[in-house]
Amino acid sequence: xVVTSVYLxxxxxxxxxxxxxxxxLAALDDGWADPAKLYSQARRARQLLDAARAATAEVLGxxxxxxxxxxxxxxxxxxAVLGGLAGHRRAGDTLVxxxxxxxxxxYAAQWHTAAGGRAVSVPVDRLGRLDLEAWSAAVSAPGVGLxxxxxxxxxxxxxxxxxxxxxxxxxxxxxxxxxxxxSIPHTPAQELAGWSTLSASAHKWGGPPxxxxxxxxxxxxxxxxxxxxxxxxxxxxxxxxxxxxxxxxxxLRAVAADAAVESARLSALVDRIRAAVxxxxxxxxxxxxxxxxxxxxxxxxxxxxxGEALLHALDRRGxxxxxxxxxxxxxxxxxxxxxxxxxxxHGNVRVSLHRDTxxxxxxxxxxxxxxxxxxxxxxxxxxxx
Amino acid sequence: xxxxxxxxxxxVLDCLGQRCPLPxxxxxxRLPQLPVGAVVRVLADDPAAAVDIPAWCRMRGQEFxxxxxxxxxxxxxxxxxx
Numbered sequence: 001x002v003v004t005s006v007y008l009x010x011x012x013x014x015x016x017x018x019x020x021x022x023x024x025l026a027a028l029d030d031g032w033a034d035p036a037k038l039y040s041q042a043r044r045a046r047q048l049l050d051a052a053r054a055a056t057a058e059v060l061g062x063x064x065x066x067x068x069x070x071x072x073x074x075x076x077x078x079x080a081v082l083g084g085l086a087g088h089r090r091a092g093d094t095l096v097x098x099x100x101x102x103x104x105x106x107y108a109a110q111w112h113t114a115a116g117g118r119a120v121s122v123p124v125d126r127l128g129r130l131d132l133e134a135w136s137a138a139v140s141a142p143g144v145g146l147x148x149x150x151x152x153x154x155x156x157x158x159x160x161x162x163x164x165x166x167x168x169x170x171x172x173x174x175x176x177x178x179x180x181x182x183s184i185p186h187t188p189a190q191e192l193a194g195w196s197t198l199s200a201s202a203h204k205w206g207g208p209p210x211x212x213x214x215x216x217x218x219x220x221x222x223x224x225x226x227x228x229x230x231x232x233x234x235x236x237x238x239x240x241x242x243x244x245x246x247x248x249x250x251x252l253r254a255v256a257a258d259a260a261v262e263s264a265r266l267s268a269l270v271d272r273i274r275a276a277v278x279x280x281x282x283x284x285x286x287x288x289x290x291x292x293x294x295x296x297x298x299x300x301x302x303x304x305x306x307g308e309a310l311l312h313a314l315d316r317r318g319x320x321x322x323x324x325x326x327x328x329x330x331x332x333x334x335x336x337x338x339x340x341x342x343x344x345x346h347g348n349v350r351v352s353l354h355r356d357t358x359x360x361x362x363x364x365x366x367x368x369x370x371x372x373x374x375x376x377x378x379x380x381x382x383x384x385x
Numbered sequence: 386x387x388x389x390x391x392x393x394x395x396x397v398l399d400c401l402g403q404r405c406p407l408p409x410x411x412x413x414x415r416l417p418q419l420p421v422g423a424v425v426r427v428l429a430d431d432p433a434a435a436v437d438i439p440a441w442c443r444m445r446g447q448e449f450x451x452x453x454x455x456x457x458x459x460x461x462x463x464x465x466x467x
Contacts, residue, residue, distance in 0.1 A: 334433040344440040346406040385413040
């Protein structure tokens with residue numbers, strides 16, 4: 001039997017946008033030189049880089065010189081956290097962050113505390129929403145150098161109260177870093193108000209992997225947490241991957257142009273999944289905020305089901321999804337996000353849609369999922385528990 | 386959260402070395418066989434049990450009493466309420 005593959009893991013990496021592919025191929029021919037040099041090939045490369053920066057700035061509603069292209073979203077997150085803390089060392093050495101940050105931020109926090117700094121984790125509720133009261137108290141405590149908040153959970157889709165969290169930071173005089181990797185382009189950057197530093201990742205919006213964005217607003221102190229390099233405003237060392245950057249900017253412009261329509265389409269499909277799964281699969285916990293959520297992402301956990309077995313069973317039927325269950329992680333720990341929310345962590349599935357996702361694919365997933373779960377439960381002898 | 390030391394479990398399920406969801410399955414199998422009010426302690430060293438046993442209690446309307454350390458391993462105490 002030939003299995004048609006259905007890719008439902010855009011929160012990890014979206015398929016390359018056709019515009020990105022075109023731009024990448026063109027830039028491989030045209031943009032291979034070092035844009036910092038003084039000959040004609042370099043000038044051409046510089047023009048491409050400047051154009052990519054200008055296009056990206058326009059979509060994000062920021063100044064071009066506030067944007068640095070990094071080698072990944074992870075590199076941008078590390079730089080935002082560690083560079084932000086280094087820039088505000090005199091204000092204090094405490095990093096305040098939500099309990100549901102991306103692991104890139106949490107590992108940067110770990111790096112910071114290993115070097116003698118402090119980190120304070122702010123809890124979320126059962127739906128994955130930041131505890132704003134605890135956040136306000138944490139950022140207004142003495143000695144806070146930086147606050148870090150994910151714009152929306154990459155694991156459960158819950159949108160965070162960025163504007164309110166930013167207001168609390170502003171009142172306390174603490175700069176806010178927002179990890180917007182899952183929100184851009186679904187949420188216009190302008191709606192994520194009040195941040196000082198922002199990061200994003202091109203392969204989440206249909207650009208190639210290996211391109212991140214680090215945006216540092218004018219007037220924000222940011223000190224490189226690594227040796228000096230003059231490229232990318234001194235914020236991202238090493239020669240920029242220009243063809244990939246050009247492709248990333250082209251994809252961003254294309255997806256931003258129809259983000260509103262596309263987000264509405266995906267959100268309706270997610271609503272359908274949120275309604276159908278608990279109606280057709282017994283003992284399922286739908287995870288995350290059903291309303292204040294990302295348009296393209298939905299997570300649920302199936303009681304008594306091994307997450308790894310579920311992923312393999314779905315893969316055999318052609319469905320590519322992700323999971324926060326411990327058996328699917330290299331550390332054998334459950335997802336820190338599900339843990340922080342206090343929701344069922346085993347049998348967890350994250351489905352994330354993208355521009356190529358069709359209604360027929362979602363229908364097929366919803367038609368096959370109940371049988372897949374039922375088979376696994378029958379094999380494990382847990383039916384009727 | 387710690388359980389009151391005087392609250393001795395009626396039964397202990399040894400799920401040490403078992404990976405999730407096995408400890409939860411063991412609890413789900415055993416608890417309904419015991420009378421309402423019975424207290425079971427699940428010994429489980431899989432880190433997911435710390436999340437999944439309280440979550441199971443919430444989904445099934447059983448009472449999660451807390452976690453305690455038994456010979457260096459976590460023990461999760463649950464009372465059958467229905």
